[in-house]
Amino acid sequence: MLTAYAPHLGGLAPLPHGEDPARGRWIDLYQPLDQQVRLMRGFGVEVPTLEDMEEIEISNRLYREGDLLYMTAVLPGEMPDGKPVAMPVTFILSPDRLVTVRHHAPRPFTTFPTRAERSASGVSGPDRIFLGLMEEIVARLADILEGVGKVLDQTGTHVFEDASNIRDVVLRAALIKIGRQSELMARVRLGLLSVERVLSFYTAAADDHPDAKRLQALAKSINRDVQALEVHADFLGSRLGMTVDATLGLINLQQNNTVRVLSVVAALFLPPTMIASIYGMNFDHMPELHWVWGYPMAIGAMVLSALGIYALARWKRWL
Structure with missing residues (x-):
């Protein structure tokens, strides 16, 4: 699916169906078809395959081809069936437009067009659209971390407020919930790491841009947010470990109590x-x-x- 966006009233608006995508400043390719790949080739943009995007070497994820910057980040999102995954998204930045290539659905690609007018970067050029989109991605990762923190608060309160009377089935359910949050945290941490690399690469590559000073300042500001979120993620990771250990300890205590009662009954x-x-x-x-x-x-x-x-x-x- 191809969706092209153009600046409109300080924000971004999708071009009507049938409109020439060349008018778009941002072209979003979701699971691109062959004809869409050929169309991008006509714009001088070579769309990477999913196999190319999944290469783990930095040289395959962050590189320059002529005046095009290819930057790939691994972001959490959903597959069409609703399954949560972390998959690569490639940002292809040219002087004329931003092209994004993805095979899953991170939420910022849906929310950013409706919030673009609030972005500190603006939408006056592809570089600013790229930085605004990165800002939206970082905000989404922050929201996920906040959600993990709330789940940990609720789970910890539920487990520890009446630990003497809590049942095994409740503890097992809490352990499963914590495990799911741990998987989500792993995807967020991977996203933060890859976004930080993308922003660092862009900051270094933007030296020859006419507005390099302003764009680099924006990129560094977003990168500082990423680093702050990484510290928050480390804190939540330690909380996850503590909650898992405490829950397992309560399960062991309940099992020990059961064994103790059975041992005394046998002794009787x-x-x-x-x-x-x-x-x-x-x-x-x-x-x-x-x-x-x-x-x-x-x-x-x-x-x-x-x-x-x-x-x-x-x-x-x-x-």
């Missing part, structure tokens, strides 16, 4: 079992077998021995 029946075993032996000389009170005496010994073990367990606070 050890003396009665021993007494029953003695009087179940088939020897000729067992005087108690011929006593009138032999049976009540054996039953009483079993009960008294079990009560003695129970009293000992209560005194030692094993129960």
